Amino acid sequence: SQTIHQWPATLVQPVGSPLSLECTVEGTSNPNLYWYRQAAGRGLQLLFYSVGIGQISSEVPQNLSASRPQDRQFILSSKKLLLSDSGFYLCAWERTGLSGYTFGSGTRLTVV
Amino acid sequence: RKEVEQDPGPFNVPEGATVAFNCTYSNSASQSFFWYRQDCRKEPKLLMSVYSSGNEDGRFTAQLNRASQYISLLIRDSKLSDSATYLCVVNTFSGNTPLVFGKGTRLSVIA
Numbered sequence: 305s306q307t308i309h310q311w312p313a314t315l316v317q318p319v320g321s322p323l324s325l326e327c328t329v330e331g332t333s334n335p336n337l338y339w340y341r342q343a344a345g346r347g348l349q350l351l352f353y354s355v356g357i358g359q360i361s362s363e364v365p366q367n368l369s370a371s372r373p374q375d376r377q378f379i380l381s382s383k384k385l386l387l388s389d390s391g392f393y394l395c396a397w398e399r400t401g402l403s404g405y406t407f408g409s410g411t412r413l414t415v416v
Numbered sequence: 417r418k419e420v421e422q423d424p425g426p427f428n429v430p431e432g433a434t435v436a437f438n439c440t441y442s443n444s445a446s447q448s449f450f451w452y453r454q455d456c457r458k459e460p461k462l463l464m465s466v467y468s469s470g471n472e473d474g475r476f477t478a479q480l481n482r483a484s485q486y487i488s489l490l491i492r493d494s495k496l497s498d499s500a501t502y503l504c505v506v507n508t509f510s511g512n513t514p515l516v517f518g519k520g521t522r523l524s525v526i527a
Contacts (some may be wrong), residue, residue, distance in 0.1 A: 338514060347520060362513070394459055404448075404462045404465060409458075409459055
């Protein structure tokens, strides 16, 4: 069966520090991968998506970047965090374009 | 017009009640539709896909009206455990275009 892993579950980082969040998928190949952010009490905001190794599409200009160094690995990064980067970060994968997404358990990031 | 719109609620209903949520979408070319459930401080989880002919899963019924471009979710015999935020999700285009999530409708089932 397919599983998606995200870590860490919670993170507290100072302003100006770097960030690296990792997401991996097991049990499937060539998945579409997504990074979302959800601010407190708000809806899901799509940040990045990838349809293959090295292929990254960015939805909004921001302080973040994403990379896909391996087929089942998706990394979200920042060189210098801002207070506004706080939120609930969710990674998701899908098998095809019509099957819906499966989300990881998320990382709750607080920038202080 | 926003791509996917939902009434944010909250809907406060007693146990055993029937409650319905509606969602409208702007792109008539949309092809696939879903309802997700998100518990507080948790990730969204797929509740059910929405098929053109309508579909039912236990106490949950989803319907699609392509002519009016809206999707509905009906919950019968509400349970306390149904309390959550329900997200309407639409695939605006075919292929690899990301799904579009509504902001969600919050439901509280009260004893």
